[in-house]
Amino acid sequence: MIVCMTKPAASQDAERPESLTIAVLTFRRPDDLDAVLPQLVEQARTTAPLGIASRVLVVDNDPEGSARDQVARLAADAGDVTVAYSHEAEPGIAAARNRALDDSGDSDLLVFIDDDERPSASWLVDLVQLMLAEGVAATVGPVISEYSITPDPWIVAGRFFDRRRLPTGTEVDVAATNNLLLDLRAIRALRLGFDRSLGTIGRSDTVFTRTIVQNGGRMLWCDEAVVTDVVPPHRLTRQWVVQRAFSSGNGWSLTSLLLTRHIGFGARLALRVRLTAKGVVRLAGGLARVALGTVARSLGQRARGVRTMARGAGMVTGAWGHRYQEYRRS
Secondary structure, eight states, rough: OOOOOSSSSOTTTTTOOOOEEEEEEEESSHHHHHHHHHHHHHHHHGGGTTEEEEEEEEEOOOOOOHHHHHHHHHHTOTTTSEEEEEEEESSSHHHHHHHHHTTTTOOOOEEEEETEEOOOTTHHHHHHHHHHHTOOOOEEOEEEEEESSSOHHHHTTTTTTTOOOOOOOOOSOOOOTTTTEEEEEHHHHHOOOOOGGTTTTOOHHHHHHHHHHHOOOEEEEEOOOOOEEOOOOSSSSSSHHHHHHHHHHHHHHHHHHHTTTSSHHHHHHHHHHHHHHHHHHHHHHHHHHHHHHHHHHHHHHHHHHHHHHHHHHHHHHHTTOHHHHOTOOO
């Protein structure tokens, strides 16, 4: 999957891009597709003044291909914008991401967005303009959460759905694919894809983007390119958010080990020990925060302490090979 390059995988010397694919991955979410596809069609039109022709690609990860007819209906109403349908029957988000890469055809650029997200008006143009100005391999924007129901105050106090915000132009070394623009010319030069072994675990985008940076590619933050994540009711439970924090820590350790799979046994053992130590520190710090919050009667301190403990526990288990199957299907 990973091929080391002798030169940085940046795009400063590449010709100006002329084509772009907007990829939205979906799995049995017809209501979300009905909501987001018309918005993505409008986004595709916004790049024309930049000399870039954009199209929309829906990657359906349902083995039964349940979104096919729905996409065909929506495509018929898209006017001058192409809306393409692609079916990836292999379960797992990594396989669906790879299908998006494979079916982007000759596009120069590829942007990922989730089907349960809604882009801001200038989302795509903001990502593209920063890439054009700086000649980087990728640009990434922020995701803010909007709750579908009133959440438990404990979840809000714990800031479980708060995500990072950075000044535009900040270099980052890791990103998710829920708001990520890629220069496919740089990605093809790396011969890089998403690790299918992480299909039901998640974090294949972590490995993917960290590999870009390890090979000399640059990723820049674009704080204006906002997408809104619509959080469904089943994710607004204490159990779900704590498991998600555990999964995040578990995935970080697993991907750190995957990225160093070619180093010697001793070096890998040392990495496992370092990851374990960092996880233990988080466990201890989280426990202390829970205790402090209990004494001070602070809901936020208690909730954030639990979140920190869960992430630390995930880091420890991941350091020694446990794989939490976040995207396992029953």
